[in-house]
Amino acid sequence: MAIVSPGFHGRRRADPDLPPGQYLTTDFPVLSAGPTPRVPADRWQFTVTTETGAATTWTWADLTAMPARDVTVDIHCVTKWSKLGTTWRGVPVSAFLEDVDTAADYAMAHSYGGYTTNLPLDDLLDDQAWVAYRYDGDDITPEHGGPVRLLVPHLYFWKSAKWLRGLTLMLEDSPGFWETAGYHDYGDPWREQRYQGD
Amino acid sequence: MARTAIPGRLTWRAATVTAVRDETPTARTLTLDVPGWPGHLAGQHVDVRLTAPDGYSAQRSYSLASASPTVELTVQVLADGEVSPYLGTAVKPGDQLELRGPVGGWFVWRPTDPAPVLLVAGGSGIVPLMAMIRTRAAAGSRTPFRLVHSARTPADALYATELARRTRDDAGLDVHHVWSRTAGRLTVATLNTHGWPPDFAPACYVCGPTGFVEAAADMLVALGHSPRLVKTERFGGTP
Numbered sequence: 001m002a003i004v005s006p007g008f009h010g011r012r013r014a015d016p017d018l019p020p021g022q023y024l025t026t027d028f029p030v031l032s033a034g035p036t037p038r039v040p041a042d043r044w045q046f047t048v049t050t051e052t053g054a055a056t057t058w059t060w061a062d063l064t065a066m067p068a069r070d071v072t073v074d075i076h077c078v079t080k081w082s083k084l085g086t087t088w089r090g091v092p093v094s095a096f097l098e099d100v101d102t103a104a105d106y107a108m109a110h111s112y113g114g115y116t117t118n119l120p121l122d123d124l125l126d127d128q129a130w131v132a133y134r135y136d137g138d139d140i141t142p143e144h145g146g147p148v149r150l151l152v153p154h155l156y157f158w159k160s161a162k163w164l165r166g167l168t169l170m171l172e173d174s175p176g177f178w179e180t181a182g183y184h185d186y187g188d189p190w191r192e193q194r195y196q197g198d
Numbered sequence: 199m200a201r202t203a204i205p206g207r208l209t210w211r212a213a214t215v216t217a218v219r220d221e222t223p224t225a226r227t228l229t230l231d232v233p234g235w236p237g238h239l240a241g242q243h244v245d246v247r248l249t250a251p252d253g254y255s256a257q258r259s260y261s262l263a264s265a266s267p268t269v270e271l272t273v274q275v276l277a278d279g280e281v282s283p284y285l286g287t288a289v290k291p292g293d294q295l296e297l298r299g300p301v302g303g304w305f306v307w308r309p310t311d312p313a314p315v316l317l318v319a320g321g322s323g324i325v326p327l328m329a330m331i332r333t334r335a336a337a338g339s340r341t342p343f344r345l346v347h348s349a350r351t352p353a354d355a356l357y358a359t360e361l362a363r364r365t366r367d368d369a370g371l372d373v374h375h376v377w378s379r380t381a382g383r384l385t386v387a388t389l390n391t392h393g394w395p396p397d398f399a400p401a402c403y404v405c406g407p408t409g410f411v412e413a414a415a416d417m418l419v420a421l422g423h424s425p426r427l428v429k430t431e432r433f434g435g436t437p
Contacts, residue, residue, distance in 0.1 A: 003212055003296050007288045008248045011280045019245075023280065030408040036334040036413035037424045055218055061343060079259055080430075113425065126426050142411055181303035182208075194245075197207030197324055 016083050017074060019189035030143050034178065037113040037163050039145040041139075047166040048132065050102045059098065060147065063133060066091045071130065073153035077162070078178075087137070088151055090091040090130030096167070097125070104169035108160040108176060109150050116176035117161050117182065118185060119152065128154055132163060156187040156194070176196040210247060211235070211299040213269070215289055221272060221356050226286050227324065230269040232297060237266040241306040241331035241403070241431075243328045244271070244299030256281050261326035261405075262300065264337040270296075272356060274322040281299060305403065305431045309337035311388070313401045313427075316393045317345040318414045320406020324349075324356050327405055331361075345366075346392050348376040348384045348410065364380050383409070386417045393419060396422035405431040420432040 016119060018024060049058045070089050074154055077081045109117050123129065132151040133140060140146030145162025152159045158178050179185050184193040221230065243261055249255040263268035275286035289295070289324055299325040307315065307330040317327040343405060349355040365368050365373045374392040375386055381432045394400040402423055404414045418428050 001295045002249060004246050004251055005295060006251055007285065007293075008256075008281075008284045009249070009250050017280065018329045019374065021255075021276070023258075029432065030412070032430060034430055035419045035428050036412060037425070080257055142409070149276070182301060195208045 009090050011159060014145055017084055019076055020192045021191065021194075022076055022080055024083040025083055028081070028083060028144065029077065029081055031079055031158070032143075032162065033115065033167075034113060036142045037111075038142055039112045039147055044147050044165075046096070046148065046164060048096050048100055049166060049168050050100055051104050051171050052099070056096075056100065057173055063091060063131065064146065066095055069127075069130065071151075073151070075157050076170065078183065078187070078194050079158040082189075083179065086135070086153075086160060088132045088144045089134035090111040090132030090151055091122040092127065093129040093131060093150075094126060096131065097121075100169070100187055102169045104171055106170040106173045108168045108174065109159075109164060110168060111161045112163040112165050114177075115161060115163070118157050118170075118174055118176045119159055120173075120186070123152060124167075128152065146179070154188070156184075156189050159187050165186065208298045208301065210296045210298045212246045213295055215284065215293045215295070217291060218289065222235075222354055224286070224354075225274045225356055227270050227272045228285065228289065229264075230271065230297065232269050235267060235269055236300075238269075238300035239303075239306040239308060240264055240265065240330040242271075242300035242329075243326070244267070244297050246271070246281070246285070247296040247298075248284060249296070252389065258282075259301070259331040260409055261431075262329050263325045263332075264329060265332040272322070272325045272328075273301045276430060305405075305429050307333065307401065307403065309333060309339045309341070311341070311401060314342040314394050314398050315344070316400045316418075317347075317386075317400065318389070318404040318406075318411030318418075319345065320414070321349055321354070322356060323404075323406030323431070325405075325433065326431060327403055328357050330403065331364065331368070331371065334371070335352065342369055342370045342394075343401050344374070344393060345374045345375065345385070346374050348378050348406070350379045351377055361384045371410060384414055386419070386420065389414070389417050390421055392417070393421070397426075399427060401425070403431075404428060407434050408432050
């Protein structure tokens, strides 16, 4: 089905850095489902819980004492905007999994405020995902998920959970908040996996 | 958290524009005929895809403005936008475009929901909230509804005539406007006076530009509303 709108020309040509169906933005739109939780950094905690219930917890002081990386990545929101070349500082998620004994293939990210999102554990390893605490050279503001958010830029940005408080490792996949509301379980922007069934 | 399963694949459908009406000098409503439309919930949105003669295509999301099964989109024209000027000024009855949806199972209101409802709209963020008001009327619901709508001036307010009529005819619907150019921004006092007491545990829906939504949602929480009952959606117009 190709319906052509003769009067529509569009302003932009295809940009190789933009996944299909995305448009470029230079500001930083906000998407969230409810009020913004305010979590003071000195009360922030991050807990990794395995499928057997074994839990390990880090504080803000623990986090900021770990070896961090500065990364520059493109981010793609399912609401169609993409922002290129964003800079973050964070600790690779794999650093929190080094001493964890697990057979899990999936993880559920949990946020302050109750938000959840599911990801394959493999997508959190290596240089793909960070527990981020600085954006563009500054603290991450609450509306953008501060003090600490997940950063998984190769998936649609709803997978990069704001106000991150924990990861629960799972043997089986299970849908999180938006995934339950009709969005894709994996969410690869380059395959345009926006909604269930895409 | 609400659980709404949307099974199956959302396919692109051909939609034909059947009517166009001006809402304000910069906003128009398109009525669309969408064969096979499965129906929608108040608050859901659709994706629209336009394809130029050379094959270039662009997608945007728009909230549904109408009660199901009617499919209406209200498009606020952004002067530097890519899609909204076409939909908001050029498209005419008989034209076709592609659409898929409905999408979204969170920012929705169902006539079976028993709680009183507070709608807080900033500018064109009223669109999905208007779908709730229209759905309530279409269902004959008696659920108490209050709308607080902030717009720059009366000339900028979407659906003003219809809201005036509904305030008169739809029992249990109250509407309060805030004209921000003269009265300033939405305040806690306004939400306190024209909202519901937190004790009533109303379902609160807030939609508008990011700054408006952040401020209004914070005020509702400060007034004592449970964050779990405050649902937000950003809608500042899409380019």
